[in-house]
Amino acid sequence: xxxxxxxxxxxxxxxxxxxxxxxxxxxxxxxxxxxxxxxxxxxxxxxxxxxxxxxxxxxxxxxxxxxxxxxxxxxxxxxxxxxxxxxxxxxxxxxxxxxxxxxxxxxxxxxxxxxxxxxxxxxxxxxxxxxxxxxxxxxxxxxxxxxxxxxxxxxxxxxxxxxxxxxxxxxxxxxxxxxxxxxxxxxxxxxxxxxxxxxxxxxxxxxxxxxxxxxxxxxxxxxxxxxxxxxxxxxxxxxxxxxxxxxxxxxxxxxxxxxxxxxxxxxxxxxxxxxxxxxxxxxxxxxxxxxxxxxxxxxxxxxxxxxxxxxxxxxxxxxxxxxxxxxxxxxxxxxxxxxxx
Amino acid sequence: xxxxxxxxxxxxxxxxxxxxxxxxxxxxxxxxxxxxxxxxxxxxxxxxxxxxxxxxxxxxxxxxxxxxxxxxxxxxxxxxxxxxxxxxxxxxxxxxxxxxxxxxxxxxxxxxxxxxxxxxxxxxxxxxxxxxxxxxxxxxxxxxxxxxxxxxxxxxxxxxxxxxxxxxxxxxxxxxxxxxxxxxxxxxxxxxxxxxxxxxxxxxxxxxxxxxxxxxxxxxxxxxxxxxxxxxxxxxxxxxxxxxxxxxxxxxxxxxxxxxxxxxxxxxxxxxxxxxxxxxxxxxxx
Numbered sequence: 001x002x003x004x005x006x007x008x009x010x011x012x013x014x015x016x017x018x019x020x021x022x023x024x025x026x027x028x029x030x031x032x033x034x035x036x037x038x039x040x041x042x043x044x045x046x047x048x049x050x051x052x053x054x055x056x057x058x059x060x061x062x063x064x065x066x067x068x069x070x071x072x073x074x075x076x077x078x079x080x081x082x083x084x085x086x087x088x089x090x091x092x093x094x095x096x097x098x099x100x101x102x103x104x105x106x107x108x109x110x111x112x113x114x115x116x117x118x119x120x121x122x123x124x125x126x127x128x129x130x131x132x133x134x135x136x137x138x139x140x141x142x143x144x145x146x147x148x149x150x151x152x153x154x155x156x157x158x159x160x161x162x163x164x165x166x167x168x169x170x171x172x173x174x175x176x177x178x179x180x181x182x183x184x185x186x187x188x189x190x191x192x193x194x195x196x197x198x199x200x201x202x203x204x205x206x207x208x209x210x211x212x213x214x215x216x217x218x219x220x221x222x223x224x225x226x227x228x229x230x231x232x233x234x235x236x237x238x239x240x241x242x243x244x245x246x247x248x249x250x251x252x253x254x255x256x257x258x259x260x261x262x263x264x265x266x267x268x269x270x271x272x273x274x275x276x277x278x279x280x281x282x283x284x285x286x287x288x289x290x291x292x293x294x295x296x297x298x299x300x301x302x303x304x305x306x307x308x309x310x311x312x313x314x315x316x317x318x319x320x321x322x323x324x325x326x327x328x329x330x331x332x333x334x335x336x337x338x339x340x341x
Numbered sequence: 342x343x344x345x346x347x348x349x350x351x352x353x354x355x356x357x358x359x360x361x362x363x364x365x366x367x368x369x370x371x372x373x374x375x376x377x378x379x380x381x382x383x384x385x386x387x388x389x390x391x392x393x394x395x396x397x398x399x400x401x402x403x404x405x406x407x408x409x410x411x412x413x414x415x416x417x418x419x420x421x422x423x424x425x426x427x428x429x430x431x432x433x434x435x436x437x438x439x440x441x442x443x444x445x446x447x448x449x450x451x452x453x454x455x456x457x458x459x460x461x462x463x464x465x466x467x468x469x470x471x472x473x474x475x476x477x478x479x480x481x482x483x484x485x486x487x488x489x490x491x492x493x494x495x496x497x498x499x500x501x502x503x504x505x506x507x508x509x510x511x512x513x514x515x516x517x518x519x520x521x522x523x524x525x526x527x528x529x530x531x532x533x534x535x536x537x538x539x540x541x542x543x544x545x546x547x548x549x550x551x552x553x554x555x556x557x558x559x560x561x562x563x564x565x566x567x568x569x570x571x572x573x574x575x576x577x578x579x580x581x582x583x584x585x586x587x588x589x590x591x592x593x594x595x596x597x598x599x600x601x602x603x604x605x606x607x608x609x610x611x612x613x614x615x616x617x618x619x620x621x622x623x624x625x626x627x
Contacts, residue, residue, distance in 0.1 A: 022625060074459045076624045090623065097462035109457045114378060125370050126463055 010086070011047035012178060012210050013071065018044045018080030020066050020234075040066040042234035044080070050177070053204045053211040055225035057218070057319065063234040064214040068180050071212070072102055085177055098127055101171030101209075105183030108167055110155045116166050117151040120173060127174035134173060141169035144199050161192030168196065172203065179203070181213045185220055197223050218319075230319060238322060246288055248322060254311040255284040255295055260304035269298045280306070288312075367463040372474035379476060386477065393480025397434075400552065401426055401488055415556035420495035421584055422554060427489025428508070428576040429551040432515025433544060434482030440470040440520045441478065441544075444537050447530035455622070466524075466615060496584070504583050507597075514600035515575035519544055521607035522570070524615055531618030547572045555581075555589045563589050574603040 020041040028034040041063040048054055058064050069075040071084055073093030082089060087096045102109065110119040124134045142148050145165040150158060158166060164184060171179060181200070185193045201224060203209050215221060221228050221242065228245055230238035238245055255272065258281050265274040266282055272295055276283040286295055292310045299305055379386050404426060408419045417425075446469060449455040458468045489508070498504060526540020547566065555563050555577050567573040567590065574596075581588055582597030 069456070072460055074456050074623065076620075078624075093459065094462045094464070097460055100460075102460050104456070107453060107457065109460060111374075114374060118374060118378070122370065122374055126367055126461055 012050045012085055013046075013048040013212070014081070014083040015044055015046050015067075015071075016081040018067075018070065018082050019078045020063070020070060020075065021078040039234050041070070041077075044231070044234065044236055046229060046236060046239060048210060048212065050210055051204070051208040052227060053200075053225050054213065055221035055228040056212055056214045056231065057216075057221065057228060058231035059319075062231045064231055065182055066234075067231070068102075068182050068212070068214065071180060072096070072100060098174060099177050101174070101176035101179045103164075103167050103171045103179070103181045103184055105164065105181070105186040108155060108163055110163070110166060110170055112156050113154055115152050115154050116147065116158070119155065119166075119170060123170050123173050129174045133175060137173050137175065138169070141172060144202060145169055145195065161188045161195075164188060164192065164196065165199075168199065172209070175207070176209065178210045178212065181211065181215075183214055183216065185215060185217050193217070193219075200224060230322060245319075245322070252285040253288050253290075253292070255286060255292055255299075256309045256311060257282050257284065257299055257303070257305060258307040260306050263303065266299060266303060268302070269295060271295065364464050364467045368467045368471045371468065371471035375471070375474040376476050389475075389477040390480045393477050394484050395480075397430065397481040398484045400549065401430075401484070404552070415554040417554040417556070417586075418497075420492045420497075422552070423488050423492035424496060424584070425554060425576055425580055426552040427485050427487075427492055428511050428580060429515060429548055430485025431482060431489055431512045432485075432575050433519050433548045434478065434480075434485050435512065435516035436519035436523060437544075438475075438478040438482060439516070440523050442472055442474070443470050443523055443527035444530075444540060445469065445472070446527045447534035447537055450530065450534055450622070459623075465619060469527075498584060507579055507583050510600060511576055511579050514604040517604035518572065518575050518607050519547070521604070521611035522547070522572075524611035528611070528614040528618040531622050543570055543572070547575075551576050560590065567592070571603050571607070574600045 018041060019039065022038045022040055023035055024038050025033045025035050044063070044067065056064055056067070066075065070077050070082060071089060073089035073091075073096055076090040084096060085099050087099070089096050110116070111122065114122070120138060123129070124131075129137075142151070145168065147165060147169060150162055150166060153162075155163060155166065168181075168184065179200075184200075185196055188196065197220065200211060200213075204211050204224075211224075213220065213225065226241055228238070228240070228242055229236055230245070238248055240248070254275075257266070260280065262280050263282075265277050266284060267274070269284065271290055272284040272286040274282055275285050284295070284299075286292070296305075296308060299308075401423075404414075404422055405419075407414060408422075412418070414422055443466065446455070449458070449469065455465070455469075458465045461468065493508070522543045523540060526537065526543065529539065530537065547570070550558070550562075550566065551572060555573070563573070567578075578588075578592070579597045579600055580586075582594055588594060588596070
């Protein structure tokens with residue numbers, strides 16, 4: 001399924017020096033309005049090879065959605081070069097539409113008042129999906145996403161999790177080469193999240209669909225993506241794997257110790273500092289790269305130690321540190337490190 | 342970078358023709374889906390259509406009431422006014438049925454659902470025009486058609502081939518002209534999301550105007566709907582020829598036949614405005 005293009009060896013998504021500048025008018029005084037420009041995306045460069053699953057993360061307003069909108073052709077970039085499957089999205093939006101699938105977590109692409117199966121039928125005709133391929137794809141989605149009991153229900157009556165599953169299926173019926181997911185797990189309960197993740201993993205492994213995923217839930221990234229790109233203020237501040245992100249953010253690990261009694265903060269352990277005390281429990285931070293063993297020995301030697309655990313930093317903290325650091329290293333996909341501007 | 346997928350990638354006249362075909366097909370598809378979903382509630386559909394029929398018929402009742410006191414309005418007899426009424430109601434009804442829904446564009450921009458339409462391989466205009474396609478709008482069209490047929494049977498004119506042909510031509514050109522007004526009004530909403538009122542004043546307001554003979558209105562108004570927003574070409578000018586009446590503003594009689602040209606020009610202008618709007622939207626995305 002899917003076209004075998006001559007461009008197979010080229011990256012499926014190519015973004016080179018892409019910019020998006022919005023002009024915002026603001027009231028200054030009574031009648032005067034000042035225009036000023038906001039650079040939502042500022043010199044973005046990356047490539048995604050066919051079949052890869054990439055996490056695209058960053059704080060609110062960093063430019064994630066703007067990037068996705070440019071990659072789909074909804075927005076026209078102000079500068080730079082952008083290609084998806086060899087197509088310039090903003091110039092040939094409708095042609096590209098047949099080759100990409102898009103899911104917006106915040107809003108549905110389905111027809112609000114139509115039953116799910118009617119929506120799928122419309123998708124089939126609009127995208128001119130051959131009947132056989134449509135049947136196969138739909139059956140597979142219905143099976144993996146548990147859609148069978150929902151097919152006759154109008155979209156507006158579906159719960160958020162059900163609707164999201166319905167939306168993801170709709171985005172895949174025409175065998176897209178790329179799937180963009182903008183916050184696909186936002187607002188979902190734990191079970192729905194797990195279902196969606198398992199399905200995406202399956203699609204990527206089985207069909208080799210390239211996936212670009214934005215999310216605030218970093219578990220999505222941990223479970224699905226080998227590669228993660230971090231965007232902030234419209235610039236790529238990190239591009240590499242999760243372990244690399246941990247290193248680049250100068251992450252710290254936590255040693256949580258339970259003492260026999262409530263004591264003043266632990267002092268004098270080399271390489272660690274106490275960051276929190278709660279009754280007999282204390283939290284010590286130490287560099288992620290260091291071993292925890294000498295630390296434990298040092299604490300046990302001087303304090304009545306009852307229990308302990310070591311906590312890996314969660315990715316949210318990592319990213320917060322990456323931003324706070326500002327000067328954190330940028331890691332290129334190959335692993336080469338270049339200094340941030 | 343050539344794609345091996347056949348059918349939709351080829352350029353040139355053939356490809357463009359196919360694109361138009363696909364767009365019309367998509368319109369039919371979406372429209373039919375909505376018709377089916379409304380027909381699921383048959384009683385409600387019948388009531389709505391009847392309501393639409395009755396509501397648009399009320400202004401004809403107003404005309405009938407007027408004629409119960411007078412014999413002529415601005416020198417026009419009842420069948421003549423009914424002819425004006427029928428042709429313009431039919432034209433507006435068709436335009437409203439087919440593309441009237443584009444006025445919902447502003448709402449779609451505000452709630453962000455326009456983006457979803459931009460993701461599909463079908464022109465946005467087609468999708469938004471066919472969205473919530475409502476057969477109940479046939480109410481106005483049917484009512485206009487009935488009044489028109491009634492008037493045609495009572496008009497005191499000789500039905501030459503030219504006159505007979507003029508009637509459907511008026512309906513089609515009128516529908517295109519009103520459709521262009523709908524479209525330009527909607528295109529405006531790309532910049533000002535609440536511009537729907539202006540367009541309503543031209544479509545429904547224009548309709549209310551064109552139902553009466555031009556002789557009852559002030560010259561400036563007639564001039565406005567002839568030269569500025571050329572609604573006069575929907576029915577006034579061709580109808581005056583058909584009825585053998587004198588022309589307003591000293592216009593020559595051949596202006597009666599300008600309908601198709603005016604409709605084509607307005608359609609082209611509307612297409613341009615729409616394309617401009619889409620482009621502006623895609624570069625700001627607000």
